[in-house]
Amino acid sequence: MSQRHIQVLPEEVINKISAGEVIERPASVVKELLENSLDAGATSVDLEIKNGGKKLIRITDNGQGIPPQEVPLAFQRHATSKISVFNDLDMLDTLGFRGEALPSIAAVSKTTMVTRTAEVLSAAKLVMQGGKVLAQGEEGAKPGTTVSVEDLFANTPARLKFLKSDATEFSHILNLVTELAIANFRVAFSLVNNDRKVFKLAPAQKLEERLYDLFGRDIQKQLLPVKLDQKFISITGYITAPAANLSGRNQQYFFVNKRTIHHRLLNHALTTGYDNLLPAGKYPAVFIFFSINPELVDVNVHPAKREVRFSNEGAIHDLTAKAIRDALRQPGVIREMKDPAASYQLPLDQHSIPAILHTDTAPEQGLLSVQEQMFLYKAQPQETVKTTAFGDLKILGQADNAYIIASSGNELMIIDQHAASERVMYEKFKREFEQKKIQSQKLLIPITLEIDLPSKNMLLAHGELMSQLGWEVEDFGATTLLIRALPAMLDKAGDRQFILDIVRELSRLQDIKDTPAKAEIHQAVLDNIFKLSACHAAVRFGDELQPSQISTIINSLTNTNNPYTCPHGRPTLIKLSRAELNKRFERT
Amino acid sequence: MKIVCSQAELLKGVQSVQSIISNRVSLPVLANILLETQKDKLKLAATDLEVGIKTEIPTEILKEGSITLPAKMLFDIVRELPSQDIQIEVTPEYKVILSCGKIVFKIMGLPKDEFPIIPDFKEENAFDVSMVTLKKMIQKTIFAISNDETRYVLTGVLLQTSNNNLEMVATDGRRLAYVNGGKLNKGLKNKLDVIIPSKALREINRLIGEIEDESKTVKIELTENQISYKVGATILVSRLIEGKFPNYKQVIPKEHSQEVLLDTAKFLSAIKRMSLIAPEKAESIKLELINNKAIISSMSQGLGEAQEELEIEYKGNKFEVAYNPKYLVEVLKNLSTQNIILELSNPMSPGVIKPQNNEEYLYVIMPMRL
Numbered sequence: 022m023s024q025r026h027i028q029v030l031p032e033e034v035i036n037k038i039s040a041g042e043v044i045e046r047p048a049s050v051v052k053e054l055l056e057n058s059l060d061a062g063a064t065s066v067d068l069e070i071k072n073g074g075k076k077l078i079r080i081t082d083n084g085q086g087i088p089p090q091e092v093p094l095a096f097q098r099h100a101t102s103k104i105s106v107f108n109d110l111d112m113l114d115t116l117g118f119r120g121e122a123l124p125s126i127a128a129v130s131k132t133t134m135v136t137r138t139a140e141v142l143s144a145a146k147l148v149m150q151g152g153k154v155l156a157q158g159e160e161g162a163k164p165g166t167t168v169s170v171e172d173l174f175a176n177t178p179a180r181l182k183f184l185k186s187d188a189t190e191f192s193h194i195l196n197l198v199t200e201l202a203i204a205n206f207r208v209a210f211s212l213v214n215n216d217r218k219v220f221k222l223a224p225a226q227k228l229e230e231r232l233y234d235l236f237g238r239d240i241q242k243q244l245l246p247v248k249l250d251q252k253f254i255s256i257t258g259y260i261t262a263p264a265a266n267l268s269g270r271n272q273q274y275f276f277v278n279k280r281t282i283h284h285r286l287l288n289h290a291l292t293t294g295y296d297n298l299l300p301a302g303k304y305p306a307v308f309i310f311f312s313i314n315p316e317l318v319d320v321n322v323h324p325a326k327r328e329v330r331f332s333n334e335g336a337i338h339d340l341t342a343k344a345i346r347d348a349l350r351q352p353g354v355i356r357e358m359k360d361p362a363a364s365y366q367l368p369l370d371q372h373s374i375p376a377i378l379h380t381d382t383a384p385e386q387g388l389l390s391v392q393e394q395m396f397l398y399k400a401q402p403q404e405t406v407k408t409t410a411f412g413d414l415k416i417l418g419q420a421d422n423a424y425i426i427a428s429s430g431n432e433l434m435i436i437d438q439h440a441a442s443e444r445v446m447y448e449k450f451k452r453e454f455e456q457k458k459i460q461s462q463k464l465l466i467p468i469t470l471e472i473d474l475p476s477k478n479m480l481l482a483h484g485e486l487m488s489q490l491g492w493e494v495e496d497f498g499a500t501t502l503l504i505r506a507l508p509a510m511l512d513k514a515g516d517r518q519f520i521l522d523i524v525r526e527l528s529r530l531q532d533i534k535d536t537p538a539k540a541e542i543h544q545a546v547l548d549n550i551f552k553l554s555a556c557h558a559a560v561r562f563g564d565e566l567q568p569s570q571i572s573t574i575i576n577s578l579t580n581t582n583n584p585y586t587c588p589h590g591r592p593t594l595i596k597l598s599r600a601e602l603n604k605r606f607e608r609t
Numbered sequence: 610m611k612i613v614c615s616q617a618e619l620l621k622g623v624q625s626v627q628s629i630i631s632n633r634v635s636l637p638v639l640a641n642i643l644l645e646t647q648k649d650k651l652k653l654a655a656t657d658l659e660v661g662i663k664t665e666i667p668t669e670i671l672k673e674g675s676i677t678l679p680a681k682m683l684f685d686i687v688r689e690l691p692s693q694d695i696q697i698e699v700t701p702e703y704k705v706i707l708s709c710g711k712i713v714f715k716i717m718g719l720p721k722d723e724f725p726i727i728p729d730f731k732e733e734n735a736f737d738v739s740m741v742t743l744k745k746m747i748q749k750t751i752f753a754i755s756n757d758e759t760r761y762v763l764t765g766v767l768l769q770t771s772n773n774n775l776e777m778v779a780t781d782g783r784r785l786a787y788v789n790g791g792k793l794n795k796g797l798k799n800k801l802d803v804i805i806p807s808k809a810l811r812e813i814n815r816l817i818g819e820i821e822d823e824s825k826t827v828k829i830e831l832t833e834n835q836i837s838y839k840v841g842a843t844i845l846v847s848r849l850i851e852g853k854f855p856n857y858k859q860v861i862p863k864e865h866s867q868e869v870l871l872d873t874a875k876f877l878s879a880i881k882r883m884s885l886i887a888p889e890k891a892e893s894i895k896l897e898l899i900n901n902k903a904i905i906s907s908m909s910q911g912l913g914e915a916q917e918e919l920e921i922e923y924k925g926n927k928f929e930v931a932y933n934p935k936y937l938v939e940v941l942k943n944l945s946t947q948n949i950i951l952e953l954s955n956p957m958s959p960g961v962i963k964p965q966n967n968e969e970y971l972y973v974i975m976p977m978r979l
């Protein structure tokens with residue numbers, strides 16, 4: 022990498038560059054500093070964070086450094102070594118180009134830079150505070166650059182107030198470092214948070230090695246390579262099969278010429294590419310790299326450089342969708358995708374009970390009246406039905422390990438065992454949570470779960486909430502989570518999907534701002550977690566039940582607030598009156 | 610094939626192999642029992658691919674051969690036949706003519722080609738365990754295994770030797786049962802350390818049946834990934850669970866601060882009574898130790914509460930701990946000593962239950978959050 026000099030950009034260039042608020046939160050500082058290190062050709066970057074970055078962010082790289090005489094210039098507005106005329110943007114090969122990051126950071130913190138090029142013998146040191154030079158000197162150091170940012174926003178209390186908890190801020194930082202570590206998989210990264218090692222990523226030869234280090238070896242089986250080559254664009258990377266599911270949308274990464282990009286167009290292309298293969302609420306993991314002639318992408322559209330504009334959006338969209346479709350068409354994939362989905366649905370002939378309710382001969386009208394008679398309760402979440410209505414219930418047995426058959430007075434009742442049990446578990450979970458006493462079982466032999474870093478961090482960041490929900494989770498290094506206790510009503514715990522579903526819910530908490538809807542979102546997230554937990558704690562469709570289990574379920578169901586629907590709004594039971602049965606058997 | 614055998618022998622043979630057959634078979638032939646002549650015996654075999662079982666009965670062989678027949682139908686037919694000799698003849702089209710006096714059944718069989726091979730038992734490598742001991746060991750551990758496929762190694766029981774003692778350990782990660790079955794009568798070349806799927810243990814338990822004769826033994830043979838048992842003329846082969854069983858010794862507490870002696874039966878019935886009020890799963894019961902009393906109590910939202918006092922010898926500080934009653938009931942039910950010792954150290958750490966004056970058994974139980 023040839024050393025270019027730092028110069029202040031000419032006025033007319035400055036005016037054309039998209040400018041604005043660059044530093045919003047600690048993660049923005051990390052982004053700017055990391056990008057500088059990568060632009061300086063570093064092959065190894067060490068990052069240290071304290072208090073979510075509020076107290077300290079320190080980045081040390083082994084890049085080319087800044088010549089001593091240019092150091093003060095680096096902190097001047099619009100001074101950059103990366104472009105000198107506006108047209109340079111057309112062949113930009115660096116992440117930075119505005120000359121704004123360092124001055125913006127130095128304006129809102131105490132920033133110390135120690136930097137040395139290979140040509141000189143000692144490092145230049147510059148300390149800035151509130152945008153002013155505090156101290157200047159020389160110091161022994163290896164070639165490369167260390168920038169320490171302390172007390173961010175200390176001089177702007179109004180902005181400090183807007184920062185979230187240390188854990189939340191750190192999770193933003195972690196997400197960001199993860200993105201950059203994927204985009205620059207050949208570079209070694211290490212991350213230390215509050216003196217604890219979060220990860221140390223060795224330089225990788227191939228993208229997939231970096232992905233294993235970040236998301237665990239498990240991801241290996243699920244990766245499908247993406248490859249598309251055209252004259253002006255090449256698309257490479259990996260996606261996962263539709264049935265594979267990491268947590269939420271937050272594991273979809275698009276990189277345009279190594280820049281992390283968020284673009285609605287790409288999300289849409291993704292959905293198109295997967296066609297309708299994605300089960301609702303399931304998101305594949307996506308790591309897609311676009312390599313495009315810089316002339317055809319405009320990076321100068323967003324002050325934080327998070328967006329780009331493609332010169333031919335339609336083409337990019339279509340090519341991306343095609344690349345995804347091709348990846349999914351590889352031999353073997355489609356079957357694998359269909360299998361898990363199929364297992365959620367029972368083959369039709371197993372619905373033996375509903376089959377007797379179905380009639381071929383009854384006219385349209387007759388069908389309607391059957392439905393009325395059957396008390397097919399629809400979801401009415403507001404409505405609370407207090408019931409002692411089941412009366413003297415005689416349990417006749419279990420059909421097909423799926424439905425409980427009972428009779429009460431002159432009615433026949435068919436109860437969906439999973440839905441009924443789910444309702445019971447849901448209300449129990451909710452009630453216990455509200456009384457702050459979710460029954461929690463400690464584990465004699467804790468469970469270790471392989472899980473991707475962002476998800477692990479999300480769970481750890483919400484440790485207190487998790488504990489209120491009956492869980493005790495701990496960091497077990499690398500991509501491993503340790504489960505020490507879990508809600509007592511769960512028989513199984515090592516279910517990764519379940520944990521990832523919880524992560525997805527928790528991630529919604531992360532995004533909520535201080536809006537009036539905050540409380541509602543929080544409540545909705547909790548409620549979804551209750552539902553998820555209930556679904557896992559409930560007896561399954563297909564489980565053989567002991568008579569004592571059946572009567573416990575029925576008894577408990579009677580005592581719930583709404584015994585007629587499961588927490589997702591499906592009916593728990595169907596009643597057939599004597600009159601209806603008579604009619605069916607044509608006993609007039 | 611053409612053979613003659615007694616109804617009683619055939620029924621016994623079919624009975625000992627048919628229970629292994631699963632309700633949902635992946636291959637039609639797996640719903641069948643294999644009948645095959647072997648020297649002067651009739652061999653009967655069944656398998657669900659995880660566990661295989663075979664036995665032999667005395668037969669008069671008129672023509673050698675083999676056939677497989679639907680297990681359930683064969684069992685139902687043989688059970689309903691009078692106790693006389695039965696003749697079984699197989700036609701080249703795999704039709705089976707089963708006759709008994711004046712009764713004749715003609716049923717369709719399947720050739721044995723697709724029937725999986727169940728390996729033979731090799732006496733040389735086998736060792737003997739008393740049936741009574743093995744049964745007791747299984748009974749005292751099997752309830753503690755996990756049914757969580759995601760903790761696969763815990764879905765079986767660890768069988769191992771240490772100092773030539775035969776030991777079994779089972780845990781679902783919440784409680785753990787350990788039993789020492791005593792010294793083996795024959796030294797083993799290699800230390801044993803295998804995980805046996807629960808189905809194989811339940812089957813062996815069933816094959817042993819009710820037994821009190823201490824001198825009767827089961828022969829056990831281990832190969833790389835299979836364990837075989839021989840009970841009389843019946844051989845049961847099961848694959849082993851691959852993987853590493855957790856280091857269970859690590860979770861057995863080395864010391865404790867409280868120790869109480871409880872009457873096993875009284876303690877058990879108190880827990881059962883207390884859980885009446887909280888029948889739903891995942892309700893805890895509380896155990897409180899104070900002034901020569903053990904107070905067992907439970908509470909259920911909306912249903913009420915209950916408590917029961919047991920007299921014990923206890924002078925220490927007030928101590929409170931909560932457990933899942935299921936984990937207590939299951940162990941107490943299976944202990945036959947008059948008293949048990951409960952060793953505790955704090956409400957968040959594992960407690961230990963031991964039969965009094967008995968070093969052979971140990972149960973570790975993790976509390977619930979109070």
Ligand SMILES: Nc1ncnc2c1ncn2[C@@H]1O[C@H](COP(=O)(O)OP(=O)(O)OP(=O)(O)O)[C@@H](O)[C@H]1O
Binds near residue numbers: 118
């Ligand atoms: N870690 C580093 N190693 C070497 N040079 C650096 C480093 N960080 C900054 N510089 C030099 O300081 C200059 C100013 O950095 P700054 O981040 O403020 O602007 P930029 O990277 O050019 O543009 P942008 O505002 O888009 O980030 C850079 O152009 C570069 O020459």
Ligand SMILES: [Mg+2]
Binds near residue numbers: 118
């Ligand atoms: Mg920069």
Ligand SMILES: [Zn+2]
Binds near residue numbers: 443587588589590591
């Ligand atoms: Zn539901």
